[in-house]
Each structure stands twice: as C-alpha cells, then as structure tokens.
Amino acid sequence: MQNFWYLFAAYTLVWLGLCGYLLYLAQEVRALRRELQSRPAPSAEDGPAA
Amino acid sequence: MAQTLSRPTASARAPGGGLALFTTLAGAAGAVTMTLALYGIFVLAPTERTQGVVQRVFYIHVPLAWTAYLAFGVVFVGSLLYLLRRRRRWDVLARSSAEVGVVLTTLVIVSGSLWGKAVWGTWWTWDARLTSTLVLWFIYVAYLMLRAYVGDPDRAARYSAVLGIVGFLDIPIIHMSVIWWRTLHPEPVVLRSEGPALPPEMLWVLLMSLVAMTCLYLSLLGLKLGIETLREDLRARRSPPAGQ
Numbered sequence: 001m002q003n004f005w006y007l008f009a010a011y012t013l014v015w016l017g018l019c020g021y022l023l024y025l026a027q028e029v030r031a032l033r034r035e036l037q038s039r040p041a042p043s044a045e046d047g048p049a050a
Numbered sequence: 051m052a053q054t055l056s057r058p059t060a061s062a063r064a065p066g067g068g069l070a071l072f073t074t075l076a077g078a079a080g081a082v083t084m085t086l087a088l089y090g091i092f093v094l095a096p097t098e099r100t101q102g103v104v105q106r107v108f109y110i111h112v113p114l115a116w117t118a119y120l121a122f123g124v125v126f127v128g129s130l131l132y133l134l135r136r137r138r139r140w141d142v143l144a145r146s147s148a149e150v151g152v153v154l155t156t157l158v159i160v161s162g163s164l165w166g167k168a169v170w171g172t173w174w175t176w177d178a179r180l181t182s183t184l185v186l187w188f189i190y191v192a193y194l195m196l197r198a199y200v201g202d203p204d205r206a207a208r209y210s211a212v213l214g215i216v217g218f219l220d221i222p223i224i225h226m227s228v229i230w231w232r233t234l235h236p237e238p239v240v241l242r243s244e245g246p247a248l249p250p251e252m253l254w255v256l257l258m259s260l261v262a263m264t265c266l267y268l269s270l271l272g273l274k275l276g277i278e279t280l281r282e283d284l285r286a287r288r289s290p291p292a293g294q
Contacts, residue, residue, distance in 0.1 A: 003104035006168035010107045010161045032280040
C-alpha cells in the first residue's frame with residue numbers, strides 16, 4: 001500500500017504541473033491583451049520608434 | 051488616421067478565429083478523452099502482478115513522453131521550414147512547441163522519478179534512458195534561454211532553429227538507448243518489431259491516454275501560438291517599421 005503514495009504523488013504532480021502551466025498561459029494572454037488594448041495600432045503618420 | 055488609431059486589429063480582439071477554435075476543440079477533446087482515460091486507468095485496467103498499483107503511473111508517464119517527442123518533432127519541422135523559407139510563422143510554431151515540450155519533459159522526469167523510487171528504490175540513476183532524457187530537457191531549456199537572451203529576433207530565430215534541429219537527434223537515441231545499452235529502464239512494450247507486449251485491456255487504456263495527452267498538447271500549443279501572435283503584434287506596435 002506504500003506504493004499507492006507514489007502513484008498518488010505522480011498523478012497529483014503531473015496535474016498540478018499541467019494546470020499550473022495552463023494558468024500561466026491564461027495570465028499571459030490576459031496581460032498581452034490588456035497591453036494591446038492600451039496601445040493604439042500604428043498608423044501611417046507614426047514614425048519609427050526611437 | 052483617427053480611424054486607424056481607434057480600430058483594433060484582428061489580433062487585438064483575438065489571436066485568430068481559426069486558432070482559437072482549434073485550441074477550444076482540442077481542449078474539449080482532451081477533457082473528454084482524459085476523463086475516459088482516467089476511468090480506464092483506475093477502474094478498467096488490471097493491476098500489474100509484480101509492481102502493484104504503482105504500475106498505473108505507466109499510463110500517464112508513457113503518453114507524456116510520446117507527446118514530448120511529438121512537441122520536439124514539431125520544433126524540428128518548424129525550425130527546418132524556418133531555415134528554408136525564412137517565414138516568421140514557422141519560427142513561432144517551433145518556439146511555441148519547444149516551451150510545451152519542455153513542460154511535458156519535466157513531467158516525464160518527475161513522474162518517472164516517483165515510479166523509479168517505488169520500483170527500483172531510487173529517485174534517479176544514471177541509466178542511458180534517463181540520462182539521454184535529461185540531456186533532451188537541457189537541450190530545449192538551452193533553446194528557450196537562447197531565445198530569451200539573444201536580442202535580435204532574427205538571429206535568435208536562426209540560432210535556435212539550428213539547436214532545435216540538432217536537439218531532435220537525441221530522440222532516436224532515447225528510444226534506442228534501452229536496446230543499445232544495458233539499462234534499468236524497461237525496453238519498449240508497444241513500439242516493438244514483434245508487436246505490443248501488453249494485454250489488450252492495458253493497451254487500450256494506454257492508447258486512450260495517449261489520445262487525451264495529444265489533444266491536451268495541441269490545445270496548449272494553440273494557446274501558446276495565440277500568445278506568440280499577440281506578442282508579435284505588440285512588438286510591431288512598439289516599433290513600427292521605418293517608412294510606415
């Protein structure tokens with residue numbers, strides 16, 4: 001029965017890893033969208049960035 | 051011009067309708083098939099006689115390893131096409147898949163280590179299969195670090211494409227390591243010239259888990275591709291090309 005804890009730990013860590021990565025990606029999407037909305041799209045009048 | 055400034059681009063609204071749909075469908079398929087796979091793993095699959103319940107780590111460890119190989123296969127193809135055609139989208143595909151591949155390989159090593167502790171009595175051994183897998187992990191961590199530290203995006207793409215291609219050569223070595231060298235890690239039980247060495251009820255559960263993990267990989271890849279597309283758009287807004 002001691003081996004059950006290794007089984008439990010393996011599945012728990014795999015799912016925590018996958019869910020953690022998914023949350024990280026979701027946060028990144030949210031942050032990038034927020035930044036994109038705060039920046040206007042470049043127009044013909046805009047010069048190259050300094 | 052005011053019209054240009056006020057109208058958001060397509061990528062500001064969403065990272066692409068087709069890509070978003072692909073990500074959602076792959077995620078939904080992954081959730082359904084993973085539920086079925088977990089039912090198979092914990093209810094339908096028989097308990098292995100020698101190892102006992104801990105052998106069920108096999109049903110997540112092997113699909114994670116296969117999808118990690120798939121992820122690095124996508125890096126290989128994306129890198130090769132980038133070097134041949136110099137289109138940014140191939141580089142975006144390669145670097146997105148590399149990150150997902152590193153996450154999957156990390157989970158392969160963690161799950162394998164726990165399984166190893168239970169059946170071999172050690173968390174880690176410098177066995178050919180384990181060592182070559184660790185080398186694979188280091189190669190693609192180096193790939194991601196290269197991308198982060200080389201300032202010029204074109205140079206970063208070129209250098210990492212070369213590393214992405216060379217790094218992929220480790221995968222056949224990992225697969226063959228248990229045949230070429232005497233290892234603690236067992237030999238392949240599915241991809242063998244004599245056919246799978248698993249009973250059908252174990253094989254079906256493994257295949258279901260493999261399908262589920264592939265769907266999850268595709269949805270993570272879709273999400274990461276969306277992020278990279280948004281990032282490219284943002285970079286273009288920060289520094290619009292001269293003459294625009």
